Amino acid sequence: MSWRRLEGALAVVTGASGxxxxxxxxxxxxxxxxxxxTARRHDxxxxxxxxxxxxxxxxPTVVVGDIADPALRERLVAAARLTDRPLDLLVNNAGVSxxxxxxxxxxERLExxxxxxxxxxxxLTxxxxxLMRGADDPAILNVGSILAHRGxxxxxxxxxxxxxxRAWSEAIRAELAGRGIDVVLLTPGTTDTEFFSHLIDKQREQLPWGSPQGMPPEAVARAAVRGLERRRREIVPGWKAKAFVLGARLAPGLMDRAMRRYGG
Ligand SMILES: NC(=O)c1ccc[n+]([C@@H]2O[C@H](COP(=O)([O-])OP(=O)(O)OC[C@H]3O[C@@H](n4cnc5c(N)ncnc54)[C@H](OP(=O)(O)O)[C@@H]3O)[C@@H](O)[C@H]2O)c1
Structure with missing residues (x-):
C-alpha cells in the first residue's frame, strides 16, 4: 500500500498550544x-x-477551551465542519499528569x-x-505514553x-477499519516539554529516579508524522522509549523488582 499523503490535510490537533x-x-x-x-491558552x-x-x-482555526468540557468539544467539531470538507486527521494529544x-x-486527582x-x-473521537466520511485516507493519532505498557x-x-x-485505541482500530479510518498510537518516552511544570499535583519536588534527559518535541513530532505517512500502527520514538517498551514486554518481573525500590 502506498504512503499516506498529509499534504493539505484537514487536521484537528488538541493540546496544540505547546x-x-x-x-x-x-x-x-x-x-x-x-x-x-485547540487548548486553553489563547495567546x-x-x-x-x-x-x-x-x-x-x-x-488555522483556533478554538480555545478545556477539552474536558463537552461544549468545547462540540465547538471544535463545529469549527471543523465549517471548512466544508471531510476531516482527514484527528490528533488526540492534550494530556496532564x-x-x-x-x-x-x-x-479528584484520578478523576x-x-x-x-x-x-x-x-x-471527541x-x-x-x-466528519471523516468521504475523506480519502482518514486517520486518528492518539498520543499515549510508554507508561501505557508499564505502570x-x-x-x-x-x-x-x-x-x-491504549486498549481503547486497539479496540476502535478494529471497529473503524471497515470505515477506512486508521487508528495510530504515538508512544513517547520522556520528552522535553513543559509537561512536568504543568503537573496538576506534586507531592515531592523530584521523583526518586531524578529527571532523565528527554527527546526534543520536534523529534517526537517528526517521528509521529513520518509514522502516520508510513502507516505504522504504533510509533515509539527514540531508543530509550523502545528499550523501555521491550523491557516491559520481555522482563516484567525484573521491572517489578526495580520499581519496588522506588515505591514508598
Ligand atoms: N512530556 C513527556 O515526557 C511525555 C511523555 C509521553 C507522553 N506525553 C504525552 O504527550 C502529550 C502532550 O504533552 P506535552 O509533553 O507536550 O506536555 P505540555 O507541554 O504540558 O502540553 C500539554 C498540552 O495539552 C493541553 N492541555 C492540557 N490540559 C488541557 C485541558 N484540560 N484542556 C485543553 N487542553 C489541555 C495544554 O494546553 P493548555 O495548557 O493551553 O490548555 C498543552 O497544549 C500528553 O498527552 C502527554 O501525556 C508526554
Whole structure:
C-alpha cells in the first residue's frame, strides 16, 4: 500500500498550544495542512497559528477551551465542519499528569487525569468519526505514553489513563477499519516539554529516579508524522522509549523488582 499523503490535510490537533501538540501541528503545517487547533491558552495557540502560516499552511482555526468540557468539544467539531470538507486527521494529544503516591491523593486527582487524558479524547473521537466520511485516507493519532505498557510508582493515575487510552485505541482500530479510518498510537518516552511544570499535583519536588534527559518535541513530532505517512500502527520514538517498551514486554518481573525500590 502506498504512503499516506498529509499534504493539505484537514487536521484537528488538541493540546496544540505547546510541547508535542505544537510540534505536531507545525510538522503538519510544513505539509500545508489546514489546521484546527485547540487548548486553553489563547495567546500560545495564536502564536502556533502564526508560525503555521509562516510555514505555508492556510490560516488555522483556533478554538480555545478545556477539552474536558463537552461544549468545547462540540465547538471544535463545529469549527471543523465549517471548512466544508471531510476531516482527514484527528490528533488526540492534550494530556496532564501528577506525581505522588496513590494512597495519599484524593479522588479528584484520578478523576481529572482520566477525564482529560482518556474520556475527553474518546468522546471527541466519537464526535469526529462522522466528519471523516468521504475523506480519502482518514486517520486518528492518539498520543499515549510508554507508561501505557508499564505502570510506574508515583504516576499511578497517569499510567491508568494511558493504559486505558491504549486498549481503547486497539479496540476502535478494529471497529473503524471497515470505515477506512486508521487508528495510530504515538508512544513517547520522556520528552522535553513543559509537561512536568504543568503537573496538576506534586507531592515531592523530584521523583526518586531524578529527571532523565528527554527527546526534543520536534523529534517526537517528526517521528509521529513520518509514522502516520508510513502507516505504522504504533510509533515509539527514540531508543530509550523502545528499550523501555521491550523491557516491559520481555522482563516484567525484573521491572517489578526495580520499581519496588522506588515505591514508598
Ligand atoms: N512530556 C513527556 O515526557 C511525555 C511523555 C509521553 C507522553 N506525553 C504525552 O504527550 C502529550 C502532550 O504533552 P506535552 O509533553 O507536550 O506536555 P505540555 O507541554 O504540558 O502540553 C500539554 C498540552 O495539552 C493541553 N492541555 C492540557 N490540559 C488541557 C485541558 N484540560 N484542556 C485543553 N487542553 C489541555 C495544554 O494546553 P493548555 O495548557 O493551553 O490548555 C498543552 O497544549 C500528553 O498527552 C502527554 O501525556 C508526554
Amino acid at each position: 510541547g508535542i501538540g505544537r510540534a505536531i501541528a507545525l510538522e503538519l503545517a510544513n505539509r500545508r495542512a489546514q489546521l484546527v487547533l 500560545q495557540l495564536q502564536a502556533v497559528a502564526a508560525e503555521a502560516v509562516k510555514r505555508g499552511a492556510p490560516q 501528577a506525581h505522588g503516591l496513590f494512597a495519599d491523593a484524593g479522588a 481529572q487525569i482520566l477525564r482529560v487524558n482518556f474520556l475527553a479524547a474518546a468522546e 466519537r464526535l469526529a468519526i462522522p 510506574i510508582p508515583h504516576n499511578s493515575e497517569y499510567c491508568a489513563s494511558k493504559a486505558a487510552f
